[in-house]
Amino acid sequence: MTPKDLTDIFFVECEESLQLAEAGLAACQEGTHDDDTINAVFRGVHSIKGGAGAFGYWPLQGFTHIFETLLSDVRDCTVAIEPHLVDLLLRALDTVSDHVTAAREGGDPPADAALLAELEAAMAANQGKAAAFAAAVPVPVVAPAPAAADDFDLDALLDGLGDEPAETVPEKEWLVQVRPHAGAMLNGSEPVLLLRELVALGGQCLACDTADLPDLDKFDPAQGYLVWTFAMPATVSEDALRELFDFLGEDCDLAIGADAPRPALRLAAPPPPVPVASVSAGGPDKPAASAAAAPRAAAAAPGQSVRIDLAKLDRLIDTVGELVIAQAMLAQRLGHANLANVEELGTLDVLVRDIQESAMAFRAQPIDTVFGRVPRLLRELGSSTGKRVRLEVSGETTELDKTVIERLGEPLTHLIRNAVDHGIETPEERLAAGKSAEGTLTLSAEQRAGRVLIRIADDGRGIDRARVLAKARERGLVAANATPSDEEIDLLIFAPGFSTAQAVSNISGRGVGMDVVRQNVKDLGGRITIESVPEHGTAFVLALPLTLAISDGMIVEVGDQTLVVPLAHVVESLRPAEAELKGVGSGRQMLNVRGRFIPVVPLCQALGDHRTGVDKQAGVLIVVETGNSGRAALAVDAITDQRQFVIKSLERHYCHVDGVAGATIMGDGRVALILDVDQLVASHSRPPAQLEAA
Amino acid sequence: MTTITLPPQCTREAALAVLAQAREQGTADLAIDGIAVESVGQAMLQVLLVVLGGRPLGSPSAALADMVRKVGLGPRLLEGAAQ
Numbered sequence: 001m002t003p004k005d006l007t008d009i010f011f012v013e014c015e016e017s018l019q020l021a022e023a024g025l026a027a028c029q030e031g032t033h034d035d036d037t038i039n040a041v042f043r044g045v046h047s048i049k050g051g052a053g054a055f056g057y058w059p060l061q062g063f064t065h066i067f068e069t070l071l072s073d074v075r076d077c078t079v080a081i082e083p084h085l086v087d088l089l090l091r092a093l094d095t096v097s098d099h100v101t102a103a104r105e106g107g108d109p110p111a112d113a114a115l116l117a118e119l120e121a122a123m124a125a126n127q128g129k130a131a132a133f134a135a136a137v138p139v140p141v142v143a144p145a146p147a148a149a150d151d152f153d154l155d156a157l158l159d160g161l162g163d164e165p166a167e168t169v170p171e172k173e174w175l176v177q178v179r180p181h182a183g184a185m186l187n188g189s190e191p192v193l194l195l196r197e198l199v200a201l202g203g204q205c206l207a208c209d210t211a212d213l214p215d216l217d218k219f220d221p222a223q224g225y226l227v228w229t230f231a232m233p234a235t236v237s238e239d240a241l242r243e244l245f246d247f248l249g250e251d252c253d254l255a256i257g258a259d260a261p262r263p264a265l266r267l268a269a270p271p272p273p274v275p276v277a278s279v280s281a282g283g284p285d286k287p288a289a290s291a292a293a294a295p296r297a298a299a300a301a302p303g304q305s306v307r308i309d310l311a312k313l314d315r316l317i318d319t320v321g322e323l324v325i326a327q328a329m330l331a332q333r334l335g336h337a338n339l340a341n342v343e344e345l346g347t348l349d350v351l352v353r354d355i356q357e358s359a360m361a362f363r364a365q366p367i368d369t370v371f372g373r374v375p376r377l378l379r380e381l382g383s384s385t386g387k388r389v390r391l392e393v394s395g396e397t398t399e400l401d402k403t404v405i406e407r408l409g410e411p412l413t414h415l416i417r418n419a420v421d422h423g424i425e426t427p428e429e430r431l432a433a434g435k436s437a438e439g440t441l442t443l444s445a446e447q448r449a450g451r452v453l454i455r456i457a458d459d460g461r462g463i464d465r466a467r468v469l470a471k472a473r474e475r476g477l478v479a480a481n482a483t484p485s486d487e488e489i490d491l492l493i494f495a496p497g498f499s500t501a502q503a504v505s506n507i508s509g510r511g512v513g514m515d516v517v518r519q520n521v522k523d524l525g526g527r528i529t530i531e532s533v534p535e536h537g538t539a540f541v542l543a544l545p546l547t548l549a550i551s552d553g554m555i556v557e558v559g560d561q562t563l564v565v566p567l568a569h570v571v572e573s574l575r576p577a578e579a580e581l582k583g584v585g586s587g588r589q590m591l592n593v594r595g596r597f598i599p600v601v602p603l604c605q606a607l608g609d610h611r612t613g614v615d616k617q618a619g620v621l622i623v624v625e626t627g628n629s630g631r632a633a634l635a636v637d638a639i640t641d642q643r644q645f646v647i648k649s650l651e652r653h654y655c656h657v658d659g660v661a662g663a664t665i666m667g668d669g670r671v672a673l674i675l676d677v678d679q680l681v682a683s684h685s686r687p688p689a690q691l692e693a694a
Numbered sequence: 695m696t697t698i699t700l701p702p703q704c705t706r707e708a709a710l711a712v713l714a715q716a717r718e719q720g721t722a723d724l725a726i727d728g729i730a731v732e733s734v735g736q737a738m739l740q741v742l743l744v745v746l747g748g749r750p751l752g753s754p755s756a757a758l759a760d761m762v763r764k765v766g767l768g769p770r771l772l773e774g775a776a777q
Contacts, residue, residue, distance in 0.1 A: 180736060184736075185736055185737055186706075190736065192739070195764065196761070196764060199764045205764060205766035206766065207766055208770075210743055213740065216717065216745065219740075221710055222737070224736065226736065226739070226740060228765060228766060
């Protein structure tokens with residue numbers, strides 16, 4: 001494991017600790033002040049501090065130290081939890097997050113002097129005890145240079161050897177023996193880094209005791225055989241040193257003082273032997289089952305996890321993709337030999353799907369990793385707009401592909417900023433409208449029909465459609481005589497550069513965001529819809545795919561082309577009767593589906609093949625649901641199959657093509673285009689002169 | 695004389711590899727070169743102490759020498775003081 005691996009783990013753990021602390025403080029805000037909640041917050045901050053010290057991130061360690069001291073007072077009930085204190089703690093946590101970001105990206109640490117003063121003032125209010133404690137433990141904002149050997153005051157050290165440290169801060173240099181055990185060298189921990197920390201704090205290694213080292217034959221490198229004796233300067237307290245090593249827990253013994261006995265060697269038990277015997281124990285007739293049982297039993301142990309390099313997972317996903325293609329090829333060849341229905345092929349199909357779903361599950365993350373950032377965003381927005389917003393979250397355990405999660409942050413942030421800036425009214429306006437002074441933002445996520453629906457709803461004023469339409473007409477986006485529906489007016493806010501804001505704020509209003517939001521969602525293979533009710537609020541609903549790599553699709557033929565219609569769009573397929581098709585205007589047709597007329601989109605025309613017209617009576621119509629254009633019927637020549645397909649980027653290998661979302665490789669090795677159903681239907685059904693915004 | 699060249703990152707895994715090689719080849723006629731070392735952990739320090747048995751490291755890098763001194767093993771690993 002390289003130092004970079006270790007720091008990467010530290011930063012991942014920082015994020016986990018921040019989430020832990022954030023959740024705890026959110027509970028405090030709701031009035032939960034029990035020991036478990038306070039301890040969870042304390043543990044989160046404490047873990048960050050420990051790692052920051054070990055890795056030399058001094059500004060982060062310094063800030064978390066003061067923060068942790070105040071939390072310690074809260075935990076000891078010497079400082080009461082009041083709303084203003086929770087607010088201070090939340091702001092302090094935001095600053096810790098900024099420190100972590102700065103440390104990770106090598107940037108400048110945030111300006112934290114004012115907040116540190118607030119934290120210290122909160123401690124000072126605690127009868128001066130906390131302030132005294134803070135003063136007793138100097139924060140090494142800049143790592144002090146180790147004391148030169150020539151400057152080391154051995155006389156003073158020896159003078160102090162017989163003295164028991166009576167207070168937290170000893171008056172002279174003092175001794176500590178450090179004995180890291182086997183566990184201190186596991187899971188990314190490295191005792192030598194902590195010893196280096198002692199040197200950075202001004203300590204000096206007087207001796208490394210190697211007496212416990214056995215001969216080469218008996219030597220086990222996993223054990224901790226060494227004991228170090230360090231002389232620490234008076235400026236470093238015993239508490240500070242213990243906190244530094246707290247990171248290692250019981251895996252490291254410390255003995256403070258010259259008279260302290262030398263920590264004893266503690267040999268760790270050897271790792272359990274590989275259960276080779278259990279493989280044969282099942283008898284010669286069932287070796288495979290027994291062999292499989294051993295790892296399965298290990299995997300079933302609760303709470304165990306392993307960190308895997310994301311590149312390795314991506315390679316696995318790629319390989320599974322190739323497996324899906326290979327399976328399709330096999331199925332096709334067997335089909336040509338009239339063996340398409342053999343039982344083994346069905347079993348293979350189920351197994352491949354299981355493997356694919358398991359591989360995808362490795363990349364799945366709960367959406368809470370994105371939702372978890374929202375409380376801070378709302379605090380910042382509340383502070384800059386003066387609006388009070390309460391957050392309600394549901395479905396935060398819903399899982400999505402890691403890439404989708406990562407790319408979801410930006411559009412979600414933008415939608416929330418818009419909701420607070422444009423949607424939710426000021427407390428005065430809300431009270432005048434008969435609402436509570438505090439607005440509500442609701443975030444929810446749920447899995448439905450192979451997609452994840454994320455809903456961002458506010459209880460604000462709703463979209464002012466009259467103003468949106470007036471602005472659209474002013475900009476020439478809507479013809480003067482056109483009368484678009486409410487839904488079409490709502491969609492105008494996605495037009496590039498469109499904004500009805502009377503003033504541009506630092507939050508929103510320049511009209512450079514909503515079109516990007518829609519594009520971001522579209523790039524993820526998703527779609528965004530709007531539900532807005534005047535005076536009651538607006539909801540944006542994002543429908544996203546669970547994964548970006550493999551999906552289910554309907555394989556169709558149009559002329560000599562094989563195309564894929566993503567199954568997520570498909571409602572039904574049918575062969576219409578002549579009477580169910582009605583001509584509208586110049587060559588357009590509508591399909592009557594149980595009393596409801598929807599436009600027919602001949603795919604041959606959409607693909608630019610005007611000579612090979614599809615016979616709509618002889619062909620098949622696939623009714624699809626789109627994000628922004630309602631339902632439509634795609635006219636194809638035939639439906640040939642329905643199966644999983646591996647999504648390959650067309651843009652990476654060729655260029656963007658309107659109406660095409662990507663490509664895939666079919667069982668016979670040919671490339672088939674995956675249709676962008678939303679775009680195809682929108683471009684067919686919407687007169688460009690009427691609504692350019694679409 | 696067989697020489698083992700230590701990797702830049704002397705992690706626990708690297709220590710296991712060096713130990714295995716030392717056990718296989720024997721330590722009597724073994725030298726260890728630390729010219730490329732950028733960081734070293736406790737496991738590797740222990741392996742060096744056991745394998746070298748009082749002989750000094752060959753060509754320690756500045757980073758290795760600095761760390762070895764800081765943890766009080768300069769006399770043993772850099773100057774070859776007997777155990």
